Amino acid sequence: MLLASIIDNPQQCIDKLPLLTKSEKYKLLHELNQTQRKHLTDKCIHQLIEEQVEKNPEQIAVIFEDEQLTYRELNQKANQLANYLQKSGIIPGDFIGLFLEPSLTRIIGLLAILKVGGIYLPLDPNYPLARLRFMIEDSQISILLTQESLHYKSYIKSLITINLDTDWNEIAQEYSNNIVANIAENNLAYIIYTSGSTGLPKGVLIDHKSLSHHCQNIIDNNHLNIKDRILQFASFSFDVSLEQILPTLGVGASLILVNAKNLTIFNLNKIIIDLGLTIVNFPPSYLTQWLEFIDKNEFKHSLNQLRLVISGGEALPLNTVKKWNLSPLKNISLINAYGPTEATITAITFPLPKNTNFIKSCKTIPIGRPLPNRTTYILDAQQNPVPIGVSGELYIGGEGLACGYLNQLExxxxxxxxxxxxxxxxxxxxxxxxxLTDGNIEFLGRIDNQVKIRGFRFELGEVETILSQHFQVREAKVMIREDKHNNQRLVAYIINDLGEISPSDRSHEIREYLKKRLPNYMIPSAFIFLETFPLTPNGKIDYAAFPEPDFSTLQSNYVSPKTPTEEIITNIWKQVIKLEKIGINDNFFEFGGNFFTRYSGYF
Structure with missing residues (x-):
């Protein structure tokens, strides 16, 4: 096709010449995007939940540790809070922050915000104070729903706060009937802040229509029903938490909350068994750890009630799927989920075939095809469709696109x-x-400087910008490196005049600086100090020439274990972090430990 185009148009720039025949272009633009489906209703998701209250008021809606609420109880409490918010002057379109530790109250607060027409902003108590305050001030929230113990972290003089623990007696005096709020489908439902290359997070805006239709898609795609018991695992600050919560309640199923921060794999597995969970959703990193735990402990029949596992947030490794096919879970449905926050959570899915022959022919696991009423296009730099098998940038269209970024028109x-x-x-x-030739989409990597580690998506540029603001840092570049065990690590390369200070002391100083400004998952595992950055012959930074870090030599002030307990703990760390030498003064997280590896050495 290209040669024919050159002959027909010899004066045309080559990047303007078509690569596709008309039939090939029609297939890419239309046949692969025949996803149209009529939704059952245009009602908002909180209205669908209210319908479930009418149908099954005594059904268990949500469980957290030794507490639970029926649909009737959950709806009454959410209505009381929504009425309280209305009387406080909240109208549709007001931003409302939710700043709570894991609890049933989180679900009550979320539903109340949706019912009153507010724009839900989740705020993670584990985030640094500076990041929280930026999100609060950027969104100009009208009210912050929080708890007394977090007041010190959210205090802003002009901010109106409601403590849902100490103020609840007053809130409980309100009517518990469903409130009437003038909410249009194009009203905003929530805002989620994601990493931004300017050094500041950006707020993604999603409306009620996108949220409701997506929830209905998930109910249909995952065959949710009233008998399901579904795990809420993701952090509230990430949009996938909404996908775990709202479709569950929208279909009348039971939602199981956990505090993932302090959850061991042993305890999680026990919850799945004891509470009879039917659906769980984990990032691939955690799924791998769970599979290893199941294999070590030889679980055979205790997970029979589980029918669906979803994994998303980062690329699903082929080796993880191979482990899956050798595990007792192999007959359970497994879905690889893909979707940016800007396209309302999950946009594309790939149900893994249970035929193991499929894996033998794979080099990577596809992300699949778009959900109903979504469209996908793979385009070159000139925004022309590329042929099947040729790489290009993924564009997503159809339903579910965000309304843009808050305060960032350009x-x-x-x-x-x-x-x-x-x-x-x-x-x-x-x-x-x-x-791929079968119409599925294969993920190859990032075009820009955005990455995902352990399910957390962020811009490397944001880390670089914050680093560069440190008074001792002249320039900084951040990249992903793999250690010898193929674990992804974040590494910072810094141009800095150390003077008389040692690299380890300067690393510690910069790490402490970053802890006050960035979440833990955005803090590099290693800091490498250079006099200059390597350059290519044409003067550009040569990223391929940056030195490989030796993660085994990043220790300083090594003190060997002395007592039997210290020996046991350091031996566990050696197995988990894959380092030859661990001292009693070493920091687990500074040497690449993370939430997913934290408990894997216990069993």
Whole structure:
């Protein structure tokens, strides 16, 4: 096709020449995007939940540790809070922050915000104070729903706060009937802040129509029903938590909350068994750890009630799926889920075939095909469709696109473009993908500087910007490196005049500085100090020439274990972090330990 185009148009720039025949282009733009489906209703998701209250008021809606609420109790408490918010002056379109530790009250607060027409903003108590305050001030929230013990971390003089623990007696005096709020489908439902390359997070805006239709898609795609018991595992600050909560309640099933921060794999597995969970959703890193735990402990029949496992947030490794096929879970359905926050959580899914022959022919696990009423396009730099098998940038269209970024009009215009092949907008994901011959999409990596580690998506540029603001840092570059055990580590390369201070002391100083400004998952495992950055012959930074870090030599002030207890603990760390030498003064997280590895050495 290209040669024919050159002959027909010899004066045309080569990047303007078509690579596809008309039939090939029609297949890519239309046949692979035949996803249209009529939704059951245009009601908001909280209205669908209210319908479940009418149908099954005594059904268990949500469980947390030794507490639980029926649908009737959950709805009454959410209505009392919603009425209280209305009387406090909240109207549809007001931003409302929810800043709570894991509890049933989180679910009550979320539903109340949706019912009153507020725009839900989740705030994670584990985030640094500076990041929390930026999100609060950027969104200009009208009210913050919190608890007394977190007041010190959320205090802003002009901010109105409601403590849902100490103020509840007053809130409980309100009517418990469903409230009437004038909420249109294009009203905003929530805002989620994601990492931004400017050094500041950006707020992604999602409306009620996108949220409701997506919840209905998930109910249908995952065959949710009233008998399901579904795990709520993701952090509230990530949009996948909404996918775990709202479809569950929208279909009348039971939601199981856990405090993932302090949860061992042993205890999680026990919860899955004891509470009879039917659906769980983990990032691939945690799924791998869970599979290893199951294999070590030889669970054979105790997980029979589990029918679906979903894994998303980062690329699903082929080796993890191979472990899955050798585990007692192999006959359970497994879905690889993909979706940026800007496209309302999950946009594309790939149900793994139970035929193990499929894995033998795979080099990677596909991300699959778009959900109903979503469309996907794989385009080159000139926004032309690329042939099947050729890599390009993934664009997502159809339902579920965000309304843009809060207070960032130019960035919204850059990322949400007019659809050149139809109506509406397309979102530029920045992901490099290609179509496989069967129509599934294969993820190849990132085009820009955004990465995912252990399910957390962020911009390397944000880390670089914050690093560069340190008074001792002249320039900084951050990249992902793999250690000898293929674990992904975040590494910072810094141009810095150390003077008389040692690299380990300067690393500690910078790490403490970052802890006050960034979440733990964005803090590098290693800091390497250079006089200059390596350059290519044409003067650009040569990223391939950056030195490989030796993670085994990052220790300082090594003190060997002395007591039997210290020997046991350091031996466990050696197995988990994969280092030859661990001293009693070493920090687990500074040497690459993380939530997913934290408990894997216990069993």
């Amino acid at each position: 960035l919204s215009k850059e990322k949400f473009i007019d659809n050149p092949f139809g109506t509406g907008k397309l979102y530029k994901t920045g992901d490099l993908v290609r179509y």
